[in-house]
Amino acid sequence: MCRALGLEGHELVRVVTVLSEVGRDLLGAPGLQVDLHVASPLREPELFRARFTWSGPRVPGREALAAAERLLDHCAYEASSEGHALTAGQRLPASQEGPGQRAERARAALRDSGDLSMAEELRTQNRQLLRALEESRAQQEELQRLNAELEETNQGVVALYSELSAELEETNTGVVALYAELEDKTRQLRLASEAKTRFWANVSHELRAPVNSVIALARLLLAPGADPLTEEQRQQMSLIAGSGSTLLALVEELLDVAKAESGRLEPHLVPTDPRTLLHQLRGxxxxxxxxxxxxxxxDVEDVPELVTDEVMLTRILRNVLSNGLKFTTAGEVRLTVTAEERAGRPWFVFTTTDTGIGIPSDQQDRVFEEFYQVLGTHQRGQPGTGLGLPYARRLTSLLGGVLTLTSEPGAGTSVRVEIPACHDLSSPGAQPGGAGGARVGSLVVVDDDPTFVELLRPVLGRVARKVTEVSVSSRAVDVIRAERPDAVLIDLAMPAPDGYVLLQVLARDPETAHIPVVVLTSTDPGDVDRSRLTHARAVLGKTHLTPERIALALALDPAGPDPTPPAETGGRHTSGGATP
Incomplete structure (x- = not known):
């Protein structure tokens, strides 16, 4: 019957052995009955079950029960005052036939078996046991062979591990030496950069005084009350004055670049009239x-009030526009000014487009390198140091904005300058988030770089009374929900979830969507994906972060009064200190 159900080999031997042992133990028990079933439990393979029921004190032997539990897939023994029941079962191999078809096949096998001979059955079981024993012996021999191969393989692995360990140790020694050399080179580069910055600053200062004198003397000679000059002399003095002004502008750019690299160039925010600024640029x-x-x-009308560094913004636009004029031989150079609303704050967008020669795509990143100029015949005879665009982008970043460039050779160039209008700073006592001129009450910083956080800690102490630091980004949302801070600073480059994902989560959560968020990045703020930062109030580079820059991004006054003492509960509190 088992063969008719598809049981073969070891499974057949196990079923026959267990049922024979149980049947022998229970033979002669009052009311003994055995029911055979082919069942299909829900979502389980089909099962062949033998259910023994009887009464009286007799029970199966302990060895038979242990064999049933160990050898078969199902075994259940029940005992009560009304009688006993033992169910033993084995999973059937998969088949296209249903349980009914299998059961009918098993009945047919029983009907065709005729009179059973116990001796013949024992001989059959013995043959099956011998076959099982032979299979077990073959498996044991195969296992011994595999063990021998595995031992040989292990010896080879140990030898290879020893060899690799020796090579790794030798490599590590070389890496340590290389690291020491790189550290020394880094120190030399840092010293060279510092020397370059000092050189720029010193030379710029030394040049500015005589250049100012040349310009002043030229203007005195050209003044209406001065001694009359011939037409040729007046023209020559005009050339001297113009050249002196150009040289002074270059010196100022060099000085500002040196200040920016050393972190000493800070914007001076004042109310600025865009109409006056554009009129001066036009002239x-x-x-x-x-x-x-x-x-x-x-001319612009109906634009938001602009609070920014007027000198910096003028220099940014002047550099961008003069670049367009320098490389446009026909057509036009156009400046457009628009105002946009971002996260509840107004922004100014200044876009310069020209019909000039354009910039090849492989050169568009390099034009922002200091002193680099695109190679080509169009460059001959054109004045310039290669500082214009790098200088403009650096100043834009200091104003809390971003400068981007798109260009196509032969079709012109477009430069987009985006800066915050800083409307909240335009009037004394403005209170973003109810903070007034004082520091914010609490601030959460999410950054996994402990060195940067350590350098930033004293800076944040001048911006917030309570600072909570989160180094594991996956905990950031829970901390922000619990702290309910006045503002959040988030680093973009972190292990998942990164800053972009955190911004999206905070923007979707009604409990955190209103909290101002400022993004920190070690890359150029102009290189980040602005389309994914719509919830951020500003993007700040990690280099030369100051309380003023952070306060500008949050529309706060870091130097304002702070009558409230720092809180003593929760988070990590910082105090004033040096700027990183």
Missing amino acids: TLRGMARDGVRLDIP
Whole structure:
């Protein structure tokens, strides 16, 4: 019957052995009955079950029960005052037939078996046991062979591990030496950079005084009350004054670049009239336009109040526009000014487009390298140091904004300057989030770089009374929900979830969507994906972070009064200190 159900080999031997042992133990028990079933439990393979029921005190032997539990897939023994029941079962191999078809096949096998001979059955079981024994012996021999191969393989692995360990130790020694050399080179580069910065600053300071003198003397000679000059002399003095002004502008750029690299260049925020600024640019740059090139700088109306560093913004736009005029031989150079609303704050967008020669795609990143100029015949005879665009981008970053460039050779260049209007700072006592001129009450910083956080800690002490640091980004949302801070600083580059994901989670959560968020990044703020930072109030580079820059991003006054003492519960509190 087992063969008719598809049981073969070891499974057949186990079923026959267990049922024979149980049957022998229970033979002669009052009311003994055995029911055979082919069942299909829900979501389980089909099962062949033998259920023994009887009454009286007799029970199966302990060895038979142990064999049933160990050898078969199912075994259950029940005893009560009404009788006993033992169910033993084995899973059947998969088949296309249903339980009914299998059961009918088993009945047919029983009907065809005829009269059973106990001796013949014992001989059959013995043959099956012998076959099982032979299979077990073959398996044991195969296992011994595999063990021998495994031992041989292990010896080879141990030898290879020893060899690799020796090579790794030798490599580590070389890496340590290389690291020491790299550290020494890094120190030398840092010293060289510091020396370069000092050189720029010193030379710029030394040049500025005589250049100012040249410009002042030229203007005195050209003044209406001065002694009359011939037309040729007046023209020569005008050239001297113009060249002196150009040289002074270059010196100022060098000095500002040196200050920015050393972290000493800070914006001075004042209310700025965009109309006056654009009018001055129009008058200054009109003379640079070549014949056949139109300079279009519009008048603006109905724009938000602008609070920024007027000198920095003027230099940014002047550099961008003069670059366009320099490399446009026909057509126009146009400046457009628009105002946008971002996270509840107004922003100014200044876009310069020209019809010039354009910049090849492989050169568009390099134009932001200091002193680099795109190679080509168009560069011959054109003045410049290669500082214009790097200088403009650096100043834009200091103003809390971003400068981006798109260009196509032969189709012109477009430069987009985006800066916050800082409307909340335009009037004394403005209170973003109810903080007034004082520091914010609490601030959460999410950054996995302990060195940077250590350097940033004293800076944040001048911006917030309570600072909570989170080094594991996966805990950031829970901490922010629990702390309910006045603002959050988030690093972009972290193990998952990174800053982009955290911004999305905070923006979707009604409990955190209103909290101002400022993004920190060690890369150029102009290189981040702005489309994924719509919830961020500002993007700040990690280099030269100061209380003023952070306060500008949060629309706070870091130097304002702070009458409330620092809180003593929760988070990590910082005090004032040096700027990193």
